[in-house]
């Protein structure tokens with residue numbers, strides 16, 4: 001199995017995803033939030049790039065979620081904090097979500113055979129799903145405004161380790177993937193502190209979301225994988 005890691009959406013080339021399974025990662029916070037929302041009973045999450053797209057897609061029963069500048073968008077039901085999606089209010093609902101980086105990364109990956117949402121929260125489940133899908137894998141780090149984000153790279157390194165465990169082989173990876181595996185190995189016993197030292201961890205902490213960073217630092221909190229089907233992320 002080949003497992004390549006792409007450092008941010010700006011690095012994507014047009015043929016990168018053909019016949020592949022893509023695992024899109026935005027640890028802080030979009031993919032962590034999508035996993036959390038599905039774990040708390042929403043029926044699906046529809047990731048879109050823009051606020052206007054979200055409003056246009058919204059059906060009467062749908063909920064709107066997302067952020068700009070890390071804050072809830074005016075008129076939306078929820079922001080981009082996983083804690084907001086731990087409510088019975090979302091049970092059975094479709095959520096249309098737009099965030100600065102994560103939903104954009106998922107959109108970018110649409111040409112792939114399969115698109116999964118990965119995070120620290122669902123790393124083992126994600127690796128099992130990717131192996132079951134029997135394709136080469138591309139791990140797409142969403143990054144932040146076209147730049148690499150530390151937390152996404154560490155999650156990519158963890159996913160490579162999990163893919164090794166599940167597939168019982170050492171997957172071939174590109175040099176960036178090998179570097180992220182080393183980075184994860186050296187930070188694995190202090191992930192939360194490391195995330196708090198990254199630029200997103202610092203920014204979110206500064207504006208009152210330190211608990212979000214702590215929450216998103218947990219490995220394997222949830223045993224579920226979001227997969228893209230007909231433009232919506234549902235449970236695999």
Ligand SMILES: O=C(O)[C@H](CS(=O)(=O)O)OP(=O)(O)O
Pocket residue numbers: 026028029030031067069070071080099100101102103142143144145200203
């Ligand atoms: O809400 C978030 O954590 C970020 C906001 S940004 O990176 O500071 O613009 O959005 P995300 O799409 O989850 O990276």
Ligand SMILES: [Mg+2]
Pocket residue numbers: 026027028029030101102142143144149200
């Ligand atoms: Mg992010």
